[in-house]
Structure formats: C-alpha cells, structure tokens
Amino acid sequence: MRLTLPNLTWAESLRSLTRGELPVVQWQALARAILLPLIGLAAFLFVWAQTAPLINTSLGQFPGPAQVYAQAGNLWAEHRAEQARAAEFYERVEQMNAQRLAQDPNYVPRERRFSGRTTFIDQVKTSLQTVLAGFIVASVIAIPLGIVIGLSNSLYAAANPVIQLLKPISPLAWLPLVTLVVSALYVTDNPAFSRSFLVSVFTVTLCSLWPTLINTAVGVANTSRDLLNVSRVLRLSWWTHVRRIVLPGAVPMIFTGLRLSLGIAWMVLIAAEMLSQNPGLGKFVWDEFQNGSSASLSRIMVAVIVIGMIGFLLDRSMLLLQRLVSWDKAAVLR
Amino acid sequence: MTHLHLDHVSIEFPTPKGPFKALHEVSLKIDKGEFVSLIGHSGCGKSTVLNIVAGLHQATAGGVLLDGREVNAPGPDRGVVFQNHSLAPWLSVYQNVELAVRQVFKGKKTRAEMREWIQHNLELVHMGHAMNRRPDEISGGMKQRVGIARALAMEPKVLLMDEPFGALDALTRAHLQDSLMEIHADLNNTVIMITHDVDEAVLLSDRIVMMTNGPAATVGEILEVDLERPRRRVELGGDPRYVQHRQEVLRFLYEKHAKIEEFPRRQAADRQRKAPPQARKTG
C-alpha cells in the first residue's frame, strides 16, 4: 500500500490502473495525479473560450480554442502539402537526370535543392536545433569555468563582479553586437552554418550562460569541509579531486543551473528570432503579425502554445537527465 | 629517535579581533605503537593539535617531527578518522575505501591485490557484509567503522582519531572500542585519539594527555595507564588501579582545570525573555 500520495506521478497511477488493482487509496491518488490537472486544464480552456469573443482586435475577434485548433490542423496540412511538393520535385529531377544520362553518358548531374516555402514545422525544427546548439555551447563553457571558479576563493572573488555585470544584459542588447561580430569574423566561401544560425546560437549562449556558471561555481564552492580535508589527507590529484569529491556533490546545483539556463535560452531565442528575422518560431510569429490576415491571430496562438509546450518538454527532459545522472536516487526532484 | 615528536607547538588563528592564540608550546613525545588519548574541555584545542599533526593546520611556532622529518602538509602516512565519518555519500562503502587505497598503493599493488586489501580492511572492522551499500543506507556506527577502515587501509604510520565515537550510543561505542583494541593489538599502530569520555580514555590508552583550558592551551598532565592488555571492560570496572586512574583524570578536569562555562545559550534565552518579542527581519 502506498501512503505517499502526493509523490505519486500520473505515470505510476496509469501503470497501476492498467494492472487493474486499485484500492480506494489508489483511486484517490489517481484523482490527484490525473483528474486535478485535467480539471485545471479544462477550466483554463473554458475561461479562454468565454473571454476570447469579447476582445476585438484590428484583425478581428481574438481566437478561441476552437479556431486555434483548426489553424493547427491547417498548419499541419500546409506542411504535408509542402512535403509532397518536395518529394515530387526530387522525383522529377531524378527522371530528368536519368534522361540526360541516357543521351550523354558523360553528363554529371548537378545537385538541385527544392526551395519551397518554410512551413511552421520547419520553423519549429530550426528553433529547436538553434536552442539546443546555443544551450550546449553555453553548458560546455559554463560548467568547466564554474568548476574552476568555484574551486578557488580568489578566482571567485575576481570573477563575481564580471558575472554579475554581464548576467542581466538583455538579448536585445547583445543581438546587434553578435550580428556585427559574426559578420566580421565568420567569412568563409563554404559556410557549414548559415550566418543567421550562428547569430542566434551565440545570442542564446551569451544570455543562458550565467545561471549554469553561477550555480556550478556555488555548488563547487560548497563542497563539505570534511570531504575537502579527506581529499587533502589522501593527496588526491586535481582531476581525481574534481571527479570524485567535488563534482558529484555539485550535481544538484549544476542541474538547477542548467534548467534555468535552458528556460532562458528558449525565451531568448524566440525574442532574438523575432528581432533579427532569423529563421525560427520567432520569425514565424513576426511574419504572421506583419501578414495581418484574418487567420493570423489564430496562427500566432498556435505558435505561442507550441512555444510553451516545447519549453515545458525541454525542462522535463533536463529533469529526466538529472534523474539519470544523479547519485541520490531518493532525492525528490520537481 | 622519537617516533612522533610535537616540539613546542604554538598556533595563532587570525580573527577579526586580532590573532587568537589557541595553543601555547604543546610538547609531546610518542613512541611507535603507543596509544595516546587527548582529553580536555570543549574548545581547548584538541582538534587543533590533531589537525596540526595531520598537516591540515600549520603551527605558527614549533613543529611536528614524524620519524625525524618535519610534517607540514597532509599526507597518507597520517591516517585521519574524522569526527563525523566524512564518507562521500555518492560512493559505496567499498568505493570510499577504494579511493584511499588507489591513491596510496598506486603502482605498488595490482588491482586484484587492492581489491583483497580493501575487503580485508572492511572485514577487520566487521563491515565485509555491507561493502556495496551507500553511507546513507548504513547506521552511524557502521559509517564510523568504514571511516576507520579507510584510515587503516592507508597503512599510516600514525592513526589520528578526532572523537571517533562521540556521536554514537553507549552500546555501539563499547562495540567499536573493543574492535579498536583488537585492531591495535593486531597491527600495533601508533594512535592519537581525542575523546571526551574518561572511561574510554582509561580503557584504551597507554597514556592520557590532559590539556589545560584555552586560550593558549597546553599539556597539563600526562597519566601513564599501567593496566596490562588485553583489557576487558567488565573486569576492569572493579580494578582499583582503573578506578584510581579514572579519578585522576576526573580530578584534573573538574577540580584543577574546571571550566567556568559562560552558558551563552542561557544568556541568550534570558535576554530574549526580557526583551519584547520583535518581528523577525527577513532578507
């Protein structure tokens, strides 16, 4: 019998539901884990549906859940149609190449790329790739730097003012600088990444670096004195000291930082895409806003909801990763 | 040549109110295989003495010689058993000991030999059955055993123990004292142990070093415990020599160097009672 009801997740309840063994207590737990969130969601949708028609904008009525759902379907259909066109195009190219090759055996087929419209789904993919790239670059910088800073009191004191100064800078302030610097430094004839991608990535990196850096440094600096003494008595090498004594203890703090960073990265990216017209969800929203058709509001709402869901899923994935990495399996993570 | 020689060790800690002299010319000579207890009132500087021998603190004057060589940094030739076990919670019992063994016997023992050595030391403290458990899955007494196993596994010249059984209940404490006596009889380590417990000091030690109260604490008296080993706690209880030793230590602690406590907690409580309750500031 389970008595820790509040900790029961909906996944667990579902599992016991499928097992078909549900005493009264379990039903209560199930209600708490599934029913209450559903009620909350329903209430939200209800309030939305009731208030939306009351708001009149220059583009018509504010869309309710039904219109938004319909537009989501449209966006998906558009994407499928575009995919079909692409497939058709490539088939035609292949046929043409085969014909030319039959006439002239020395013919070397040129590579042709389909240049259709970027759909909503494409923009989502771009944004996801960009945010992950920016976040990974930020983490690769922030975690080692945080460890080094956290290990030394003097370094910590020296670095702290710089960090505190750079931390609150808005992505909108970084963007022009990053754009100019990338344009100046990234000059190749054969670019592996597009310039706009790099601008978005580095803007995200610059803004999302700080929580991980600070939390890692604090986590490392808070290593227990006793364990530090153990390490000194054993004369552990720097590397062993970091790996066996310092890092495991700092893991919870590092992950707190990473989750904050990922959240910031996602928010910053959307803003940066909007401002700089770099491909991604932000650009989609901006384009729809400029477009100003009757469906635009609904399409923007779809984007807004997708942005929220992706943000939520990113956070959950970090939590899963933390569960995987954490040595303390009993710790309650939320 | 003396095995371990504390030669006029003094230490001053820098504090915001100026230097604080914790120890003044502590001198002590310890032979190989000797079991020495340090006893004294709380805050007199026992841990500081131990930390200086361990190399975790630097004496401001005087020094410590181990086999004729000056000690001024921590090292595995002086195994430390810390007051609160100090096991890494993310490593299993085995891995905690392994961390020390790998470090000390790198290149001297093969992997298989290390494995055997770790198991041997854990069995020595009767922890062979719980090697794969994590520190948070074992009791306080068991953690302390692992801490001792870790220190022993380093084959230190000197074993330094800071109130190793201080946080344990009386029964567990008695068990561990017996284990420690067995181990000492087997391996004949040189041991310095800090304790608050007079019975423990008399039962385990060859000599009891009684420290005066701080600041500027120093060695007050040294008591030779001439009770033959092996010692059994039940039989010793009625032994007149045991009773006399006990009395001597008690007399030192509570008559000659009685500590006039200021009871800071009582004072704080009094003050609170007199002052009207205030809203606590946050942030």
Ligand SMILES: Nc1ncnc2c1ncn2[C@@H]1O[C@H](COP(=O)(O)OP(=O)(O)OP(=O)(O)O)[C@@H](O)[C@H]1O
């Ligand atoms: N790093 C330090 N800086 C300043 N003062 C210190 C420091 N370490 C210890 N002291 C002071 O030195 C004195 C001796 O401390 P120590 O910890 O050695 O006492 P102790 O005898 O081990 O006490 P206990 O029995 O309570 O463990 C105390 O007054 C303490 O405040």
Ligand SMILES: [Mg+2]
């Ligand atoms: Mg102490």
